[in-house]
Amino acid sequence: MTELPQDHNQAEKPDTDQMIAALCNDLKPVDKFIHPLHMAIGLSAGVLFYVGCVSLIMGCRKDLAEKFVQPMFLFEIGFVLLIGFCSMLAACWLRYPDGKQQRLIQSVPVALICAFFIWVVLRFKRESYAWVTESEWWRYCFTEAFLVGFLPALAVVLVLRRSATIAPVRMMTMAMVAITALGWVGLRSTCGMDYAAQVFVVQNLPFVLAGGVAAMLAKRLFKW
Amino acid sequence: MTQKEDWTRLAGLAQGGDKAAYGQLLREIAPYIRSVALNNLNNSEGAEDLVQEVLISVHKALPSYSPERPFMPWLMAIFNFRRTDWLRQYYSRKDHQKVSADVLDWSVRGPVTNPTHAGELKDIERALDTLPPLQRKLFTMMRVEGFTAQEIALQTGMSVTAVKVAVHRTTQKLKERLSS
Numbered sequence: 583m584t585e586l587p588q589d590h591n592q593a594e595k596p597d598t599d600q601m602i603a604a605l606c607n608d609l610k611p612v613d614k615f616i617h618p619l620h621m622a623i624g625l626s627a628g629v630l631f632y633v634g635c636v637s638l639i640m641g642c643r644k645d646l647a648e649k650f651v652q653p654m655f656l657f658e659i660g661f662v663l664l665i666g667f668c669s670m671l672a673a674c675w676l677r678y679p680d681g682k683q684q685r686l687i688q689s690v691p692v693a694l695i696c697a698f699f700i701w702v703v704l705r706f707k708r709e710s711y712a713w714v715t716e717s718e719w720w721r722y723c724f725t726e727a728f729l730v731g732f733l734p735a736l737a738v739v740l741v742l743r744r745s746a747t748i749a750p751v752r753m754m755t756m757a758m759v760a761i762t763a764l765g766w767v768g769l770r771s772t773c774g775m776d777y778a779a780q781v782f783v784v785q786n787l788p789f790v791l792a793g794g795v796a797a798m799l800a801k802r803l804f805k806w
Numbered sequence: 807m808t809q810k811e812d813w814t815r816l817a818g819l820a821q822g823g824d825k826a827a828y829g830q831l832l833r834e835i836a837p838y839i840r841s842v843a844l845n846n847l848n849n850s851e852g853a854e855d856l857v858q859e860v861l862i863s864v865h866k867a868l869p870s871y872s873p874e875r876p877f878m879p880w881l882m883a884i885f886n887f888r889r890t891d892w893l894r895q896y897y898s899r900k901d902h903q904k905v906s907a908d909v910l911d912w913s914v915r916g917p918v919t920n921p922t923h924a925g926e927l928k929d930i931e932r933a934l935d936t937l938p939p940l941q942r943k944l945f946t947m948m949r950v951e952g953f954t955a956q957e958i959a960l961q962t963g964m965s966v967t968a969v970k971v972a973v974h975r976t977t978q979k980l981k982e983r984l985s986s
Contacts, residue, residue: 601858602832605865611823612869678870679883746867748887806866 618674633768666763676753677745705778723773754800758793818873
C-alpha cells in the first residue's frame with residue numbers, strides 16, 4: 583500500500599462529532615425508495631402505454647393482424663419485451679448503492695442482448711442484401727423512432743434521478759436499452775417494413791445515438 | 807444481537823425519523839469507517855475527510871436503504887464510491903499544486919531534504935567529501951549549481967576541455983564509489 587502524503591492545503595473542516603450532531607438535527611422521516619421490481623413494472627407499463635398511444639395516433643401498419651399470427655414476428659416482439667423489462671429492472675436496482683452487487687439481475691439483460699444479436703446476424707445472413715433494392719429503406723420510420731423514444735427516455739431519466747447510484751453510466755445504459763427495446767416494439771407495430779437492416783439498424787439508431795449521449799452525461803445527471 | 811444486526815435496526819429506526827437511533831448509528835459507524843479508511847489510505851487527514859464524506863453520503867442515501875437487506879454491503883458500497891471520488895480529487899489537487907520551476911526561490915542554499923531519499927543523499931555527500939578539493943569544486947559547480955563549462959573555465963582559469971574532462975572523471979569516480 584502506498585502512503586499518501588498529508589495534504590495541508592485543505593480548507594478547515596468541521597469536527598466529525600459536530601457533523602454527526604448536525605446530520606442528526608437535519609434528520610426527517612424519509613420516503614423509502616420503491617422496490618425495484620415494482621418500479622420496473624410501473625415504468626415498463628408506463629412506457630408501453632405511451633408507445634401504444636403514439637402508435638395508435640401515428641397509425642398501425644395495415645398487416646398488423648397478419649403479423650400477430652407469424653411466429654417469427656411474435657418471437658422477436660416477445661424477446662425484445664423481455665430485454666426491455668430486464669434492462670429496466672437492472673436500471674431500477676442500480677439506483678441503490680448496493681444494487682451493483684446484484685450481478686445476476688444485471689447479467690440477464692446482457693445475456694439476452696447477446697442472444698438477440700446472434701438472432702439479428704442470422705436474419706441478416708438469411709435475407710442477404712434484399713433490403714438494398716427497397717428505396718429509402720434507410721430513412722423509413724427514422725423520425726417515428728424519435729417520437730416513440732424521446733419522451734419516455736426523458737421521463738425515465740427524471741424518475742431515476744432520485745437515486746443513490748454508484749454506477750451512473752451503467753444505470754443510464756440499462757435505462758436506455760429498456761427504452762430502446764420498448765420503443766422498438768411500438769415501431770414494429772407502426773412501420774410496415776421488416777427487413778433486418780431496417781428493423782435492427784435504422785429503427786434502433788436514434789435510440790442508440792441518444793443513449794450514447796445520455797450515458798456520457800450520466801455522471802452529471804445522477805450526481806449525489 | 808450482533809453489531810451488524812444492531813446497525814440494520816438503527817438504520818431502520820433512523821428512516822422513521824428517530825434522531826437518537828440515527829445519532830447512535832453514525833457515532834458507531836464513524837470509527838469503523840475511519841479504521842477502514844486508514845487501512846486504505848494510510849493518511850490520517852484524508853481518512854478523516856473520507857469519514858465525513860461517507861457520513862454525509864449515508865445521510866443523503868438513507869431513503870435508499872432497505873432494512874430487509876444487510877446494512878454492511880450498503881455502507882461499504884457508499885464507502886468505496888466515496889473513496890474513489892476522494893482519491894480522484896486528491897490526485898487532481900496534487901496536479902494543480904504543481905509549481906513552475908521559474909517560481910522557485912533558487913537563492914535558498916539550504917541542504918536538500920527529502921525524507922524518503924535521505925540515505926541516498928547522505929551517501930552522495932559522503933562520496934563528494936572524499937574527492938580532492940578542486941575536483942569537488944568543479945563537480946559541484948557544474949552538476950549541482952548548474953554553471954556551464956565555459957563559465958567555470960572563466961572563473962577558474964582552466965581551459966573548457968580541462969573542465970569537461972575533470973567533471974567527467976569525477977562523475978565516473980563517484981559512480982564507482984556509490985555502486986561499490
